[in-house]
Amino acid sequence: MGTAQQPVPFLKGHGTENDFVIIPDPDDRLDLSPAAVARLCDRRAGIGADGLLRVVRATGEAEWFMDYRNADGSLAEMCGNGVRVFARYLQRAGLAKGEGGDLPIATRAGVRRVRFEDDGDITVAMGAAALPGGPAESVTVTVGERSWPARHVDMGNPHAVAFVASLADAGPLREAPAVSPASAYPQGVNVEFVVDRGPRHVALRVHERGSGETRSCGTGACAVMVAAVRRDGLDPAADGRAVTYTVDVPGGRLVVTEEASGAVTMKGPAVIVAEGTLDAEWLYQSWPHQAHISATFPRT
Numbered sequence: 002m003g004t005a006q007q008p009v010p011f012l013k014g015h016g017t018e019n020d021f022v023i024i025p026d027p028d029d030r031l032d033l034s035p036a037a038v039a040r041l042c043d044r045r046a047g048i049g050a051d052g053l054l055r056v057v058r059a060t061g062e063a064e065w066f067m068d069y070r071n072a073d074g075s076l077a078e079m080c081g082n083g084v085r086v087f088a089r090y091l092q093r094a095g096l097a098k099g100e101g102g103d104l105p106i107a108t109r110a111g112v113r114r115v116r117f118e119d120d121g122d123i124t125v126a127m128g129a130a131a132l133p134g135g136p137a138e139s140v141t142v143t144v145g146e147r148s149w150p151a152r153h154v155d156m157g158n159p160h161a162v163a164f165v166a167s168l169a170d171a172g173p174l175r176e177a178p179a180v181s182p183a184s185a186y187p188q189g190v191n192v193e194f195v196v197d198r199g200p201r202h203v204a205l206r207v208h209e210r211g212s213g214e215t216r217s218c219g220t221g222a223c224a225v226m227v228a229a230v231r232r233d234g235l236d237p238a239a240d241g242r243a244v245t246y247t248v249d250v251p252g253g254r255l256v257v258t259e260e261a262s263g264a265v266t267m268k269g270p271a272v273i274v275a276e277g278t279l280d281a282e283w284l285y286q287s288w289p290h291q292a293h294i295s296a297t298f299p300r301t
């Protein structure tokens with residue numbers, strides 16, 4: 002696999018236009034620094050993506066580990082759109098061997114099982130949401146002069162979900178909304194703004210931790226659905242019946258279900274767009290002048 006001398010294969014893919022650079026690295030040889038990941042995800046000087054999926058062979062329940070990184074190079078516990086694209090890569094490479102149609106994929110948030118549907122979509126068992134009480138239960142999201150109460154939902158990664166009158170209320174979202182109390186999210190948070198589109202049908206915009214506003218967020222769609230179920234007074238556990246919501250994102254549509262057990266599943270598309278070769282010298286070179294450029298022209 003790629004070292005400082007050898008070219009490094011990569012692919013590009015997306016799930017509802019949340020896009021990723023995919024780097025097969027079965028033997029875990031590529032030591033991708035946050036700066037290298039940010040360089041790869043840069044939409045001008047690199048390939049451009051919301052995040053990076055490194056494909057590493059694993060041991061235990063899952064044969065493959067999804068090493069997910071945000072566009073700024075930071076780590077995140079889980080990526081819902083990313084795990085569908087990761088599964089599509091494995092399927093395309095003939096590596097998707099799973100029992101009974103379910104393929105386990107290891108992530109920092111634990112193993113997630115995916116299923117390839119007859120309609121071409123991929124369904125992910127996203128685990129149960131955690132709805133911590135206490136200071137994080139209800140937080141306040143502020144953009145400019147406007148503030149909204151928000152609900153904290155953890156899908157392996159943190160989300161603050163705010164229901165708004167119009168998605169335009171969130172403004173251009175060029176920077177992270179302020180969330181208070183800041184102590185609720187020492188590692189930062191993904192913020193979703195949600196409007197209703199009809200019964201069990203919502204639409205969102207999202208500002209992602211480590212990537213900025215994206216066209217879609219899979220874990221965010223799940224967090225939004227879980228918050229909407231509770232806002233709408235539904236209770237799958239008490240009713241013993243699963244509830245399904247349609248979640249429209251700027252890049253497409255996801256279908257999210259909360260089972261009576263509390264388990265959340267998400268169904269949506271995953272597309273491999275291209276494959277190519279990275280110049281290893283470019284990937285690993287250090288760019289001292291880069292600090293100057295980013296200081297002078299902050300990346301939008």
Ligand SMILES: N[C@H](CCC[C@H](N)C(=O)O)C(=O)O
Nearest residue numbers: 077080081082158210219220
């Ligand atoms: N930015 C997120 C990770 C990616 C989530 C999103 N792309 C998804 O599809 O779930 C975080 O730092 O928690």
